[in-house]
Amino acid sequence: MVASIPMAPVRRSDRRPRAPRRAGSRTTLRVPDDLAETVARYAEQHRTSTNDALIRLAYDGARRYEYRQTVEELAAERGAAIERLIGHEPQPGAEMLSGEETERAILGFRLGIYDEETHGA
Amino acid sequence: MVPDAWDTSVLSRTHENGRHASLLATHRRDAIVVPLPAPAVQELVRGLSAPHLPREPALSRLRWFGDLIEDPLAHVIAFGSAAAQLAGWLLAQIPHPPTRNHRRAGTRAQQRAAWALDVQIAACAFAGGYGVLTENVDDFAALRDAIAQVLPDVRPLSVRNARI
Numbered sequence: 001m002v003a004s005i006p007m008a009p010v011r012r013s014d015r016r017p018r019a020p021r022r023a024g025s026r027t028t029l030r031v032p033d034d035l036a037e038t039v040a041r042y043a044e045q046h047r048t049s050t051n052d053a054l055i056r057l058a059y060d061g062a063r064r065y066e067y068r069q070t071v072e073e074l075a076a077e078r079g080a081a082i083e084r085l086i087g088h089e090p091q092p093g094a095e096m097l098s099g100e101e102t103e104r105a106i107l108g109f110r111l112g113i114y115d116e117e118t119h120g121a
Numbered sequence: 122m123v124p125d126a127w128d129t130s131v132l133s134r135t136h137e138n139g140r141h142a143s144l145l146a147t148h149r150r151d152a153i154v155v156p157l158p159a160p161a162v163q164e165l166v167r168g169l170s171a172p173h174l175p176r177e178p179a180l181s182r183l184r185w186f187g188d189l190i191e192d193p194l195a196h197v198i199a200f201g202s203a204a205a206q207l208a209g210w211l212l213a214q215i216p217h218p219p220t221r222n223h224r225r226a227g228t229r230a231q232q233r234a235a236w237a238l239d240v241q242i243a244a245c246a247f248a249g250g251y252g253v254l255t256e257n258v259d260d261f262a263a264l265r266d267a268i269a270q271v272l273p274d275v276r277p278l279s280v281r282n283a284r285i
Contacts, residue, residue, distance in 0.1 A: 060152065085207075
C-alpha cells in the first residue's frame with residue numbers, strides 16, 4: 001500500500017540523514033574529549049552522525065598513514081639500492097685517481113675541458 | 122599504489138587556466154598530498170623570477186605558486202643525499218636527453234640545463250619513494266629504464282603520462 005500524503009511521516013527538514021550502514025565488527029571505544037569535539041564539529045558540518053564522522057576521520061587518517069608508509073618503505077628500499085650502486089667496492093689494491101685527475105674529472109664541465117657533444121652538461 | 126611526484130611540465134600548468142588546473146582542484150577537494158620534487162620548485166621559481174618579466178605580474182604569479190608550495194597539502198620532496206648521488210650517476214651515463222634536439226625548443230645549452238633538471242627530478246622522485254607524473258614521457262621513460270637496468274631488484278620508477 002502506498003501511503004497517502006496525510007499518512008506520510010512528518011520529516012523535519014533539519015534532520016540529519018542516516019549514516020550509511022557499514023559491514024565490519026562492532027566495537028566500543030572511549031573517545032577523548034578533545035577528539036569528540038572535533039568529531040561533533042565534523043558531524044555538524046557534514047550533516048551526519050557522530051559515529052559516521054568518527055569513521056570518516058579515521059579513514060582520512062588511515063589514508064595518510066598508508067600513503068606515508070608506502071612512500072617511506074619505497075624510499076628506504078631505493079635508498080639502500082642507490083647506496084649499493086654508488087658505494088661499489090673497488091678491486092683490492094686498485095689505484096685511485098691522482099689529485100689532478102680528480103679535479104679535472106669533477107670540474108671538467110666548469111673548466112670547459114670536456115667536449116659538450118660527448119659528455120653533455 | 123605509489124603516488125606520483127609532479128614534474129615541471131605539470132606543476133607549471135596548474136594555474137587557473139592551465140591544462141592541469143583540474144588535477145590540482147581534485148587534490149584539494151579530496152585532500153590528497155601534492156608531491157613536488159625540489160628541482161621542479163627551483164625551475165618554477167627561477168622562471169618566474171627572471172628579470173626580463175614584468176615585475177608585478179610575475180611577483181603575483183610567484184606568490185600564487187608560493188601559496189601552493191606552502192599549502193599543507195603540498196609536500197616538497199627534498200633533493201637529498203641518495204637523490205643527489207643517483208642524479209650524478211645518471212647524468213654521467215646519459216649526458217644527453219634521448220630525444221636530443223627532436224621536439225625540444227631552446228638552445229643546446231638550455232636543452233642541457235633542462236635535461237639536468239629532468240635527471241634531478243627523476244632521481245628525487247625515485248629516491249623519495251614516488252613515481253613521476255609528466256608530459257615529457259619519453260625522457261623520463263629513458264631515465265626509468267636506466268635506473269631499472271642498474272637497480273633491477275627494486276621497484277622501478279613509474280612514469281605516468283599527464284596528458285592522458
